Amino acid sequence: MEQTNFQIYKRVFSFLKPYKALFLTALLCMMVFGSSDGGIPVIVKYVLDRVFSEQDKTFLYLLPAILIGFSTIRAASEFGQLFLISKIGHNIVRDIRAAMNRTLLQLPPSYFIKISPADLLSRLTSDVIMVRTILTDSIASILRDSVRILALIITALYLDPILGSIAIIAVPVGIVPVIRLGKKMRRLGRQGQDAIGILSSLLQETILGSRVVRIFGREKFEEARFDSENERLNRTFVKTEKARALVTPINELLASLAISGVILYGGTSVMHGTRTQGDFIAFLLSVFLLYDPFKRLSKVHTSIQQGIAGAERLFDILDEKPQIESPVNPLPLPDSNKLELKNVSFIYPGSEHKAISNISLKIEEGEKTALVGLSGAGKSTLIDLIPRFIDPTEGVLTLGGVNLKDLKLEELRSRIALVGQHTFLFNDTIYNNIAYGKEDATRDEVIAAAKAAFAYDFIMQLRNGFDTNTGEAGFALSGGERQRIAIARAILKDAPILILDEATASLDNKSEREVQFALQKLVEGRTTIVIAHRLSTIRNADKIVVMKNGTIVEIGTHDVLLKQEGEFSRLYALQFSSLDESNETAGTIR
Numbered sequence: 001m002e003q004t005n006f007q008i009y010k011r012v013f014s015f016l017k018p019y020k021a022l023f024l025t026a027l028l029c030m031m032v033f034g035s036s037d038g039g040i041p042v043i044v045k046y047v048l049d050r051v052f053s054e055q056d057k058t059f060l061y062l063l064p065a066i067l068i069g070f071s072t073i074r075a076a077s078e079f080g081q082l083f084l085i086s087k088i089g090h091n092i093v094r095d096i097r098a099a100m101n102r103t104l105l106q107l108p109p110s111y112f113i114k115i116s117p118a119d120l121l122s123r124l125t126s127d128v129i130m131v132r133t134i135l136t137d138s139i140a141s142i143l144r145d146s147v148r149i150l151a152l153i154i155t156a157l158y159l160d161p162i163l164g165s166i167a168i169i170a171v172p173v174g175i176v177p178v179i180r181l182g183k184k185m186r187r188l189g190r191q192g193q194d195a196i197g198i199l200s201s202l203l204q205e206t207i208l209g210s211r212v213v214r215i216f217g218r219e220k221f222e223e224a225r226f227d228s229e230n231e232r233l234n235r236t237f238v239k240t241e242k243a244r245a246l247v248t249p250i251n252e253l254l255a256s257l258a259i260s261g262v263i264l265y266g267g268t269s270v271m272h273g274t275r276t277q278g279d280f281i282a283f284l285l286s287v288f289l290l291y292d293p294f295k296r297l298s299k300v301h302t303s304i305q306q307g308i309a310g311a312e313r314l315f316d317i318l319d320e321k322p323q324i325e326s327p328v329n330p331l332p333l334p335d336s337n338k339l340e341l342k343n344v345s346f347i348y349p350g351s352e353h354k355a356i357s358n359i360s361l362k363i364e365e366g367e368k369t370a371l372v373g374l375s376g377a378g379k380s381t382l383i384d385l386i387p388r389f390i391d392p393t394e395g396v397l398t399l400g401g402v403n404l405k406d407l408k409l410e411e412l413r414s415r416i417a418l419v420g421q422h423t424f425l426f427n428d429t430i431y432n433n434i435a436y437g438k439e440d441a442t443r444d445e446v447i448a449a450a451k452a453a454f455a456y457d458f459i460m461q462l463r464n465g466f467d468t469n470t471g472e473a474g475f476a477l478s479g480g481e482r483q484r485i486a487i488a489r490a491i492l493k494d495a496p497i498l499i500l501d502e503a504t505a506s507l508d509n510k511s512e513r514e515v516q517f518a519l520q521k522l523v524e525g526r527t528t529i530v531i532a533h534r535l536s537t538i539r540n541a542d543k544i545v546v547m548k549n550g551t552i553v554e555i556g557t558h559d560v561l562l563k564q565e566g567e568f569s570r571l572y573a574l575q576f577s578s579l580d581e582s583n584e585t586a587g588t589i590r
């Protein structure tokens with residue numbers, strides 16, 4: 001959703017709220033520091049007039065004390081504003097990162113299909129810093145430099161009302177071109193940040209897909225793809241710099257006009273004796289001093305515009321609503337683990353056809369149900385509904401008779417263990433990867449789980465045993481070993497409902513047998529839903545559910561279904577005919 005400038009500013013400012021007191025202190029420092037600027041020309045005036053023209057000795061002796069006092073206040077307030085503003089800035093960056101992380105933790109897994117990790121990462125790093133720039137450097141500059149300009153203008157008016165008035169009129173004129181440049185910077189800023197996101201995603205693919213790129217010989221193609229994005233980013237940056245580089249020269253040109261005028265008018269009046277030299281030099285100094293804060297202020301506008309672009313990209317993420325949430329008044333978790341689907345359909349967002357359509361199914365407590373069907377039949381979709389990774393478009397799912405939507409999410413999920421096809425291990429020790437399954441697991445429990453998962457022996461053979469990091473040994477662990485670690489994690493969770501999605505796909509026979517042993521341990525006494533790919537492994541299932549095009553076409557036991565000569569026996573024949581022709585792995589159906 002497009003947000004107006006005002007809304008974005010307001011939201012950006014809301015990040016300052018927790019630091020009100022610090023910010024006010026910083027503001028005070030800025031005021032003091034800024035207004036001390038106005039004192040500089042006045043001191044110079046008195047030095048010139050009292051010491052040099054009038055030879056006032058008392059004033060000369062007083063001068064060091066005045067100067068030291070003045071500088072101390074100036075130094076203290078400068079330190080205060082610089083340090084406090086940076087501190088607030090870093091705190092805000094931390095808060096925004098935390099807010100993003102919190103949002104990402106709430107979003108359903110399906111969200112991450114839409115956005116690449118690299119793009120997210122670029123938002124989490126460079127966009128966050130741009131927003132910090134608005135809130136701290138830019139606001140600081142606006143406040144401090146406005147106060148400096150104000151103080152200097154007051155001093156100028158005090159020294160010479162007529163010239164001072166001219167200066168007041170000249171300032172706004174100088175701002176006009178700067179504002180126009182700022183608008184351009186914002187557009188370019190958004191383009192630049194988007195391009196960085198795309199570029200990072202491409203780089204990520206080059207790294208993760210390195211095998212695919214090499215084997216298909218597409219290095220040139222990848223290079224060209226990267227180069228064209230890189231070029232686009234480069235053009236955006238160059239345009240941005242052009243706009244930015246124009247700001248200072250335009251200001252310097254305007255300043256030189258102002259100063260020439262002052263010298264012409266002021267010099268004449270000194271020659272005619274209507275003004276002291278001290279007055280004139282002091283006035284000239286205040287116009288000179290005006291230039292620095294003015295220049296900073298003009299630059300701020302452009303960096304604010306870029307920061308706003310960064311903020312928009314952050315808010316895009318922060319505004320993602322977790323479509324799946326716990327109800328406000330959840331019902332108590334029922335004791336029964338009986339699952340039921342009643343007329344359930346699901347359509348993926350943006351898709352036209354139903355991935356699963358009008359499915360009704362009862363899964364009794366302690367029962368082992370196998371889902372079979374060709375690829376795309378809707379098996380994974382169906383099991384994603386149970387832990388509420390997705391919610392049905394139509395129909396309801398119940399646990400022990402209670403609608404899943406009426407249960408607290410974490411309570412529902414505490415009942416379910418899941419072992420998926422793609423084993424995900426954290427970049428941490430094997431011990432911690434297993435212990436992830438239970439928050440307060442003891443070492444004995446972790447070891448027992450590893451043993452039950454048939455993982456203990458190979459873990460003990462690793463150089464650092466349970467303390468081996470999966471990151472360092474990640475490539476050394478085979479697919480089967482990784483899966484057994486995941487199974488140990490699920491065993492440790494000890495949840496009554498177990499979901500296995502193609503848990504033994506892509507394994508060789510020996511690994512599969514080991515994983516199967518581990519799974520048998522896991523399945524014992526639990527309500528199990530397994531997506532089976534080798535029909536031989538589900539012979540002992542209590543119920544086999546055969547899916548086709550998103551619907552259930554047959555339900556029954558292995559033997560009954562085989563006799564029926566329907567879809568199941570067709571799948572069976574398919575698997576075993578290919579078995580005859582080649583080896584067993586070719587006989588995998590999904």
Ligand SMILES: Nc1ncnc2c1ncn2[C@@H]1O[C@H](COP(=O)(O)OP(=O)(O)OP(=O)(O)O)[C@@H](O)[C@H]1O
Pocket residue numbers: 110113348349351355373374375376377378379380381382590
């Ligand atoms: N994120 C998604 N967005 C849109 N459509 C999807 C998405 N995921 C799956 N589908 C579609 O939903 C249908 C069912 O997919 P599903 O993943 O449930 O099949 P499956 O039975 O698990 O297949 P496989 O055995 O290959 O894993 C398919 O037509 C698929 O293209």
Ligand SMILES: [Mg+2]
Pocket residue numbers: 379380381
């Ligand atoms: Mg699947």
